[in-house]
Amino acid sequence: MEPVTDPPDKIALRCSSVHRYLGEGEGRVHVLKGVSFEAHRGQVYAVVGPSGCGKSTLLYLLGLLDRQDGGDIWINGRLMSNSSDAERTAARGINIGFVFQFHFLMQEFTSLENVMMPMRKLGRLTEAAMRERAHELLSAVGMGDKTHRLGTQLSGGEQQRVAIARSLANAPAIILADEPTGNLDQRNSGIVFDFLTQLAKQNGQAVIIVTHNPEIAGRCDAVRSMRDGVFL
């Protein structure tokens, strides 16, 4: 709704002086202390910083899963930080792919069904097309041979890769991944990272990765270091 100052075609996601407090009463903590950030299309960003500095908290806000206590967030040039729940939900379905730090799969469903789930909600593809796309995505993250395994029958790293495939299901403009390679060996980390970079370059998706892995961070287009709730 808000008129956009920056060229909308270049910036996929923007936030300015975002504040977030967590906890109640005595335990109330000022976690994010005015974070500003911009993500351009086709770029891969690394967010690094010590444990507990607020990386996940920021990612939830950028992913419209949580409400900030101050500041603004734009998605595709639209101010979303104060929109209605319905608008934010729609934006999550269409524009944002989220990978949780603790790889969250729907345990009663197979890998394939997990990946198809966002597509089913969006309802843009036929059943067959959804199935095919889910197969492609799972193959790309090296899970092509385990499409019919239930979430409970997969290892941590496997679940994580299915979760990454799922975040890409609706080809979102913005991919937010909270330590997507945390549970992966070097080879699979490489496969997943290369795939995400390839998507960014080919489709112009903006990828933001929180990582503790200096090697991965080093291969990103930009690295933002966070400490104590602010970017350095």
Add this chain to the structure above:
Amino acid sequence: MSPNLRIASRFLTAKKRAMLMSLSCIVLGVGLFVVTQATTSGFEQFFIRTILGTNGAIRIEDRIQDTMRSMQAGGQNSNSNFYIALRTEGKKYIEGIEEPKLLVDALRRFENVAGVSEVLHGPVIIRSSFKSESVRAYGINVDDHLRVSDLGSQIIQGHISDFRDKPSGALLGKEMADRLQLTVGDSFILESQGESRRYRVSAIYETGVADIDRVRIYLNMSEARSLLKKPTGASFIQVSLFDKDRAPQDAQHMVAVLQYSAASWQEREKTWLEVFRALRISTAITVSVFTLIAGLAMFNTLAMIVMEKTKEIAILRSMGYTRGDISQIFLWQAAIVLMLGTVTGWVLGAVVTYAISNFPIRIRGIFATDTFIVSWSIWHYVAATATAVIMVMAASLIPARRAARLEPGDVIRGTAQ
């Protein structure tokens, strides 16, 4: 299949045992509801059929006159058989019917009237070789009376044609015949106003209504007139209708047109009908307790699933599933169990109803039956289903809405730490 229904059916299997509890309560609730409605309304309808088959849909009895005219009439007819029976504000009733023929013709002109029969009755003493009792003789024109009652099918011994053919024939109620130890073909004596006459038992009937079977003895009209010494007039006129449910309106109409009191079966048997209605409603309420438990069990199960699935709810929300989708997913779970339970409940209800309809039980007094009486009506199933749907879905709304209100951010932080 919609994505929400797909997710709901998968979540359901995660809590099979808890869901089985709600399911069995729904089955019991729906099944027993159907059975109790089938039996209570079965007996109620049988009672109504018995009323219509004995005393008819409408009874025309006393002439109505307003007070002014009735005083004149009373002065003129001081030596007649008719006397002032009752007085209500501005109206009085003169017992009996002076011109039955005119009234019968007028009644036949009502479109809903199926049959009309004039009846004359009076007290008599019946004497068998065994003992004597005081009963009431009912004079009827048998063919007319068969059209306004089920007398024909109430005959349990002998033949109605014997009665029609022989002036000295009589129809005795079963209880009366038993007490006097009379059977078909036996002769007995009726005494009225100092005169005795001999009659023969043509047939024995049983209505099941104690007040009828014990005291009513049917005679041919001409015989009754001479025995009771009432050459003209009638005690009442019995009317049968094509549509029994229109009796109150028709009765009202008859009162207005004929200036005679007309009592519909609903009015005459109000007390009993209300007893049956109360019974039907109270069993429905009692049996609804099962449905209530089904609702509570569903509430409990869904609340448990919501608590267990907060993580999944947050994932779904992160993928673009709306609050509405989330509550739908939980309502679908209730709906699936409800559908399964309801259909099974229908089957249970139908099977038990059928079994009960063959269950022996002997009832006499207000009607006669030797087995349980059930009535088959789609509305019992509809009402049972409606009760279950209301109880279960209302109970599911609360957990479903709680699930929809969960904030994904809070859930993720809560489980991630």
